[in-house]
Amino acid sequence: PGQHGEAWAPVNIALAKYWGKRNAELNLPQNSSLSISLPELGTHTRLTLTEGADTVTLNGALAPEAFAQRLSRFLNLFRPDGLGFAVETTNTVPTAAGLASSASGFAALIKALDALFDWQLDYKTLSMLARIGSGSASRSLYDGFAVWHRGEKDDGTDSYAEGLPETWPDLRIGLVEVDTSQKPIGSTAGMQQTVNSCPLYTAWPTFAEQSVQTQLAAIRDHDMEKLGDSAEHNALTMHATMIATRPTILYWTPETVQAIHTVQQLRASGTPVWFTMDAGPNLKLLLPHTAAAAVQTSFPEVRILAPFATA
């Protein structure tokens, strides 16, 4: 008791999405995925071993019950007999903004556990363990681009993410918040429902693997058009499977559709910008820094971030 560890992890935005599990207990995915981390946004977690039951705070206040329970269940995997954890988490992510805070949250948590117990595990192993907390957390161990390999094994030991060495100083990510209210269904339940009832889903895993390959080539060549086009097509295809699920999973609001049209109009008038979306109504934009001014004019509220150090 009293021993502590702390860590920070960034949020990540999937450009080739994880949607569907082949094992829901271990969060083993149906397909590989690829993401970019945002170094300015993420979660800081401080863990202390205690004598009593677990306590969880989020941004200084007592955390919601569901959130605390999800963390405690994960911590059970590593809990010394009879001890509890005091978990203090601080998000630099607006929790409701549709930026998966579970990804940075579980990545920071496993790093804090590694520090607390002085495991000194490598990032591959930490990624595999973070995955058990939340699939997308496997990618939040890394700055920059990361690929989460689907893996083949039933025990999940080959399903972890790796960081890519490539940097891309000219790349920008724009955050467009169209709606910050609670989403209709979370990604865990949503993807399960899609796998179980969407007739289009059978096409998804193969398509998603192709997206990863296309994007790896685009990243290698710094081909913005190829990366943006693939990310947008991947997101739209994932949302098509969501929409064709029973009951339907429609995250889009009228403002979402309006923002999609604005992106298309910008592109038609020569501004290179693409979008991606996760399990929510908000858009994330991909653009080269040269398009930042034009994008800012059409989306006055957009927050444009650089994933890599700029010159």
Ligand code: DP6
């Ligand atoms: C649409 O990682 O939140 O953001 O493994 O059940 O915790 P669990 O799901 P989660 O799903 C993320 C889904 C997504 C796409 C992505 O991030 O790849």
